Amino acid sequence: MVRRWGLVVGLSVAALIIALPIAFQPVLRADVAEGTTFLLFVIWAPMLIGGVMAWAVVGGFGDRGRLDQRVRQALDGHPLTRELTWLGVFLCCFVLLMVLLSRLFQLYGAHTGADLNMSASLVSRLLFLFTLPILVMDRSGITVDGKGTAMPAVALKVNTPWRWLGLIPAAVVLILAGYAVIPDVGLPPLSLGLIGFVLAFALIAVCEEIFYRAMLQTRLEVLLGRWGGIVATTLVFALAYAFAQPFDEVSQLPDTGYGHLFALSLLSYGPVGLLYGYLWSCFRNIWINVIIRIGMFIVLMPPDLDFGILA
Numbered sequence: 001m002v003r004r005w006g007l008v009v010g011l012s013v014a015a016l017i018i019a020l021p022i023a024f025q026p027v028l029r030a031d032v033a034e035g036t037t038f039l040l041f042v043i044w045a046p047m048l049i050g051g052v053m054a055w056a057v058v059g060g061f062g063d064r065g066r067l068d069q070r071v072r073q074a075l076d077g078h079p080l081t082r083e084l085t086w087l088g089v090f091l092c093c094f095v096l097l098m099v100l101l102s103r104l105f106q107l108y109g110a111h112t113g114a115d116l117n118m119s120a121s122l123v124s125r126l127l128f129l130f131t132l133p134i135l136v137m138d139r140s141g142i143t144v145d146g147k148g149t150a151m152p153a154v155a156l157k158v159n160t161p162w163r164w165l166g167l168i169p170a171a172v173v174l175i176l177a178g179y180a181v182i183p184d185v186g187l188p189p190l191s192l193g194l195i196g197f198v199l200a201f202a203l204i205a206v207c208e209e210i211f212y213r214a215m216l217q218t219r220l221e222v223l224l225g226r227w228g229g230i231v232a233t234t235l236v237f238a239l240a241y242a243f244a245q246p247f248d249e250v251s252q253l254p255d256t257g258y259g260h261l262f263a264l265s266l267l268s269y270g271p272v273g274l275l276y277g278y279l280w281s282c283f284r285n286i287w288i289n290v291i292i293r294i295g296m297f298i299v300l301m302p303p304d305l306d307f308g309i310l311a
Contacts, residue, residue, distance in 0.1 A: 007224070007225065007227045007228040007231055009228075010224075010228060010231030010232045010234075010235060011231055013235060014231070014234075014235055014266055014270065017235075017239075017262050017263060017266055018263045018266050018267060020259075020263075021259040021260055021262065021263040022263060024259075025259060025260055027260065028259075028260050028263055028264070031260075031264070032263075032264075032267065039267060039268065041180040042177050042180045042181055042300075043177075043267075043268055043271050043272065044271050045176070046172075046173045046176040046177045046180075047173065047271040047272055047274065047275040048271075049169075049172060049173070049176065050169040050170065050172055050173035050275050050279075051169070051274070051275055051278050053168060053169035053172055054166060054169040054275075054278060054279055054282050054283075055278075055282070057165045057166070057168055057169065057282075058162075058165075058166075058282040058283065061162045061165055062162045062163070062165070062282065062283070063162070064282060067154075067160075067163070067283075067284055070154055070284075071151070071154060071218060071284060072222070073150065074150035074151040074153075074154055075150075075151065075218065075219065075222060078219075080219050080222060080223060081223075083136070083137055083215075083219060084216070084219055084220070084223075086133070086136050086137070087133060087137075087211070087215060087216050087219075090128045090129065090132055090133050090136075090211075091128070091129075091211075091236070091240060093128045094124050094125065094127075094128035094129055094240070094244070095240065095243045095244050097120075097123070097124045097127065097128060098120055098121070098124045098244050098247045098248060099247050101119075101120035101123060101124060101247075102117065102120045102246075102247035103247075105117065105119065105120055117247075117248075118197070118200055118250075120247065120248075121200075121204060121248055121250050122200060122203065122204065125203075125204050125207040125208065126203070126207060129207045129208055129210075129211040130206075130207040130210060130211065133210075133211055133215055134152075134210075137151075137215050151214065151218065152214075154284055155210070155214040155284060155285070155286045156286060156287075158284075158285045158287065163283045163284065163285045164283075164285065164288070165283070166279050166282060166283040166285055166288040167288060167291070169279070170279070170288055170291060170292040170295070173275065173292060173296075174292065174295040174296065174299060177296060177299050177300075178299045181299055181300065182299065187298070187301075188301055198294065198297070198298065201250060201293075201294060201297050202290065202294050204250060205289075205290045205293040205294055205297075206286075206290055208237075208293075209276070209280075209286050209289040209290055209293065210286060212233055212236070212237050212273075212276075213233070213276060213277065213280040213286065213289055214280070214286055216233050216236065217229050217230060217232075217233035217277055217280060217281075218280075220232050220233055221281065226281055229277075229281075230274060230277035230278060230281060231274070231277075233273070233277055234269075234270055234273035234274050234277055235266075235270075237269060237273040237276075238265045238266045238268075238269035238270050238273055239262060239265065239266075241253065241265050241269050242261045242262045242264075242265035245261060245265070253265055253268065272296065275292075276289050276292070276293070279292070
């Protein structure tokens with residue numbers, strides 16, 4: 001029953017979160033109407049095309065049935081409900097630590113002149129979206145059921161050639177998004193600050209994709225079905241960015257109140273979250289997700305961004 005209704009419930013919640021603020025906030029309606037072209041040609045259409053291509057590639061060349069069996073075996077014996085509860089706790093702690101560190105670093109930066117916002121993003125993610133979840137979800141499982149390293153091996157040690165074919169839809173998405181954005185806004189000039197910023201985001205992408213896709217979505221797929229797990233994880237992914245946005249150097253959303261913010265987050269992070277989730281569901285290759293996220297970050301990076309924050 002839960003697997004049957006997981007997708008319906010997830011989509012219904014997403015629709016309400018988007019529809020209610022749009023219905024009651026004229027400013028949000030104006031923002032959505034003004035940004036429709038950007039959302040359509042940079043976010044929605046490339047993600048849809050990439051998803052269709054991923055479906056075609058895995059259907060023609062992949063063996064998703066055997067891959068799903070490996071995933072089920074890797075999670076066999078794991079207390080999924082308890083692990084999901086822990087993941088929820090870590091996610092809440094991540095947002096709280098972002099708030100605390102951002103305010104602390106603002107006070108420190110006011111005296112030193114340093115901007116440490118990216119440091120808050122990195123520390124919070126490394127601790128609560130990577131280190132502690134790995135200890136609880138996987139490594140500690142060695143002493144419980146002997147299968148603590150099975151899921152990391154599936155996600156990170158990709159030896160089957162067809163599981164790298166996900167790079168094809170990823171490349172198409174980046175080309176389409178770049179074609180729509182780069183001719184108008186350009187790319188920031190190459191510099192040590194830019195390289196440092198991209199490397200920092202690469203670390204963030206690794207932490208988030210392991211947490212949201214390899215840990216959270218995989219377990220939710222077992223409980224809610226494939227698409228129920230993808231949609232539920234996308235909701236969590238988008239709403240986490242909405243909550244963290246005022247304190248997050250990485251988020252690109254405007255700080256305009258949480259009702260407004262939740263709807264914009266789902267309209268922008270929702271489609272990319274669905275694609276990331278579907279790519280993970282098809283190929284179980286975390287490196288493809290990391291690569292496409294870094295590429296999208298570079299494509300959408302404002303050319304006038306101040307890279308001195310890493311100096």
